[in-house]
């Protein structure tokens with residue numbers, strides 16, 4: 001189901017939609033206009049494949065998996081469009097080769113590598129704190 005159709009469905013469950021998160025946007029919506037149209041629906045925007053840099057995405061060969069640098073550029077664009085309060089990020093470590101024990105970047109990749117690069121590319125510490133702390137806290141707080 002297209003992300004926009006899914007989110008429209010969630011909108012009909014009104015109390016849910018502000019808590020809706022669309023995961024794997026990294027490998028789902030590439031067109032900036034379509035991404036902004038989706039962001040307008042109000043879902044959290046999850047870029048959860050940091051550290052996944054693939055030549056061939058095994059589940060859909062028509063997808064060219066973005067790099068971490070591509071992800072950072074997309075986040076910077078979403079922030080410039082006013083969506084910093086809706087972004088959440090993570091690693092989605094789904095294979096053991098990405099674990100430190102097996103020579104991978106491990107669960108500190110975002111803190112050790114991505115945050116410094118975000119700052120280098122002009123994303124403010126305030127925005128980063130929202131993305132890493134404030135947004136997940138708000139999203140995961142159920143009253």
Ligand SMILES: CC[C@H](C)[C@H](NC(C)=O)C(=O)O
Nearest residue numbers: 024027049052058059092094
């Ligand atoms: C490279 C696959 C992605 C990590 C992701 N898989 C899971 C299990 O989350 C996907 O794109 O489906």
